[in-house]
Amino acid sequence: MSSPRSAGLIAVVTVMTSLTGASTAAAASARTTVDASARTDAAVWAGELGKEPTSLTELRREAQKAYKSIEDANRALVARQKKFAGVEKELAGKLTRLQQATAELNRLRKPLSDLAASLYQDPSVGGLSPFIAGGDGTAILRRMSDMQHLVAGHNTVLSEASKLLEGQQRLAQEAQELRAASLLQEAQLSAQVTLMRKRSTTLVRSLTRALVKLGVKIGQGTEGAGGCDPTRIAQAEQYPNGLLPKNILCPLPQGGETLRADAAIAFADLNLAYKKRFGTPMCISDSYRSLGEQQAVYYRRPGFAATPGKSNHGLGLAVDLCGGVQSFRSAQFNWLEANGKKYGWFHPDWAYHSPFEPWHWEYDPKLGSLLP
Ligand SMILES: [Zn+2]
Known part of the structure; x- marks a missing residue:
């Protein structure tokens, strides 16, 4: 009875060890990277907003730059979403393993509580106090060994259970923080893209107006299909x-x-x-x-x-x-x-x-x- 129990405990402890620390570091690093690149985008964009076109050619160049910024931002957004999906998948995997460890721990508790129940309920088998129950020396020794085993097992299981619970809470919180950070960054980025679109539309519109004034017929296709x-x-x-x-x-x-x-x-x-x-x-x-x-x-x-x-x-x-x-x-x-x-x-x-x-x-x- 003690051998499968020890094997189970070792499995639980192994899961705990593999879960400790590593996930926090991964999530934190993902957050840092995402924050840093968001700042860079914003800085670059703020710089580009400062200039005012002075000629048709300059206006055309600004319009092209604005268009390119939108493309870059969209690419960054997709890359970020992909990265977030990866980190989230890793977290989900850890949560699953933690759940399995918890189930294993519950399975280990079963024989312990069965043993405790039998010791409490059946005085002829053992009883709470082997000394009161009497019996020959061998039986007393066996019951004492059962008691020690029960107490030791119970303590180990309790301590592992509280570690698992802590781990579960930490991982759940981490997952939530990661989700919140990612959502915030996505919102910031899409606000940037909206700003860029506005800028691009304004530039293309004033370019079109200026060209039409000169007799250059730009047509309706400036922003979509067409010429x-x-x-x-x-x-x-x-x-x-x-x-x-x-x-x-x-x-x-x-x-x-x-x-x-x-x-x-x-x-x-x-x-x-x-x-x-x-x-x-x-x-x-x-x-x-x-x-x-x-x-x-x-x-x-x-x-x-x-x-x-x-x-x-x-x-x-x-x-x-x-x-x-x-x-x-x-x-x-x-x-x-x-x-x-x-x-x-x-x-x-x-x-x-x-x-x-x-x-x-x-x-x-x-x-x-x-x-x-
Ligand atoms: Zn020629």
């Missing part, structure tokens, strides 16, 4: 030359012409300055060229157009200009050469000589960063 979404420029690099999707291309004030969103917006900025100087908007003879259009131009005038799939026109980053710019060293050409770079627009080296194409101008997003 010209200035916040999705980062996607443009995934698409091959001449195969840009419509939502990355924006129409120019000059009807029928389109460019990649960032180039189109920088061009609208440049066009404003040009109009101030020359009284007329810039004249465009060519802008974005789809792969099919590139092929058509190439076969019509081989040697005059870039190999299909190689031209910056196919990336929505080049224009061919008229209205004077096409004449090398005209006032318009010179003005554009002197002022274009402020807006990210420049005349590439090759176009000065091989082949000589004074009308061909390109956009470089890095140059655009010189804007005030």
Whole structure:
């Protein structure tokens, strides 16, 4: 009878040992990590809110940044939820093992209480006082041994039971704290995402308004499916030359012409300055060229157009200009050469000589960063 009981007690003690301490540390570390990254997000976001856009290009960049922040925050939220689910699963596992240990302890109590009951109730078997009950020496010794065993077992079981109870309470509290902390962080994060969405919507709206004022028809698709979404420029690099999707291309004030969103917006900025100087908007003879259009131009005038799939026109980053710019060293050409770079627009080296194409101008997003 003593051997299975000892084995049971050892099992219970083993569970207790494995549960002690480790879970508290895991939960605490999860909380700390989550808190720290939430603070970082908030700090970064507070910094971004401080700036006010000063030009169309800046506005476009801010809108794109806001969009990216939302994507990042959503990713962080998902990662956090995943991590929390992991820690919660671990806690649940520990609670289950604790429950099993408690059940095992209850099972151990049964034979002890049975023995106690038999000693109390049947004086012929033993009775509470073996000395009063009498009997031969061997019987007395056996009953005394039973009593000692009963008392020792009872004490051990009591002490293990109180340890298990403590463990259970601690784990339950830990689980509750973890849940509360996680819920709080999720609420904070989703409040941040709401703030970012608002910021993004405001930026895209004022960008749209500004562009419409300039005659750039943005259409209804700014925030959903459809054309010209200035916040999705980062996607443009995934698409091959001449195969840009419509939502990355924006129409120019000059009807029928389109460019990649960032180039189109920088061009609208440049066009404003040009109009101030020359009284007329810039004249465009060519802008974005789809792969099919590139092929058509190439076969019509081989040697005059870039190999299909190689031209910056196919990336929505080049224009061919008229209205004077096409004449090398005209006032318009010179003005554009002197002022274009402020807006990210420049005349590439090759176009000065091989082949000589004074009308061909390109956009470089890095140059655009010189804007005030
Ligand atoms: Zn060209």
